[in-house]
Amino acid sequence: MEDMAPVLMECFHFVLAIAMGFFLKQAGVFKKADGDVLSKVIVYITLPCAVLNGANTVHISSLTLLMIGLAFACNLLLAGLGYLASGKADPRTRAAYMINAAGYNVGSVALPFVQTFFPGAGVAYLCMFDAGNAVMGLGGIYSIADSVACGEKRLDLKRLIRTLSKSVCFDTYMAIFVLSLFHLELPAVVRGAAEMMGKGNAFLTMLMIGIMLEVRIPREELRDGCVVLGLRVFVNLALGILLYRSLPVPLLARKVLLIILACPPASVAVVFTKMCGYEKDMPAVVSSVALAVSLVAIMGVLVVVG
DSSP states (O other), X not given: OTTTHHHHHHHHXXXXXXXXXXXXXXTTSSOTTHHHHHHHHIIIIIHHHHHHHHOOOOOOOHHHHHHHHHHHHHHHHHHHHHXXXXXXXXXXXXXXXXXXXXXXXXXXXXXXXXXXXXXXXXXXHHHHHHHHHHHXXXXXXXXXXXXXXXXXXXXXXXXXXXXXXXXXXXXXHHHHHHHHHTTOOOOHHHHHHHHHHHTTHHHHHHHHHHHHOOSSOXXXXXXXXXXXXXXXXXXXXXXXXXXXXXXXXXHHHHHHHHHHHTSOOOTTHHHHHHHTTOOSSHHHHHHHHHHHXXXXXXXXXHHHHO
């Protein structure tokens, strides 16, 4: 329990930042529209810097490719099921389902637990998965969902590439991958600037969620939130059991996968959902509730298999 104290304290900080944003909005310090300004700061500045600062060198191997492939598969599966679960909803709502059903907040939620309980090799396995997860969560799923939001029946590959190329986060991760492939390093001044700016990403993201969070939620949005949360919980639970029992990788890698699959959606999902034209509060509700559910689930994983 002593080892878990720092992690629990970090989780409390996340909840505190969400509560701060919510109560400051209630007090009139912030308006809901201020969340839009924060979302732009996050997408174009702090999140790319956090990715740049937190990424490790990717060593290409069969296990690396397998973990990256799993990240792609899990994200695409959840996005596809989210699309189906949205039924006959309007295109923007269907896009919102896809974005919030997929993605894993590996850096903010899984990494602290893995660093505490499975340092070293465990962190390496986590980074392998996150290489693929970041590609999907920081642009891939958004590009597909954006096509759905625009009412297109088929995914336009050119549009997908164009949308990905305009994603600062996606471009950042691709640059990191290329640098790692050729064993190159960024100048110290760039790394220092990225570290300084990236440190504010977690706080700004949680603050934004608090500002966008509404207590009074229309019944339709509450239903949407419950469907997305239920889909994430049951599908990831099934994936976790299947992969833990059958995946031909080291036991430690399977334990790390269980922790990752228990994560909430990526923090930037709220931002990407708004960029698809969805203006309701379902994404903020999903993000905040899923965070609490995930913390309980991850602690359960550690008790059962840790």
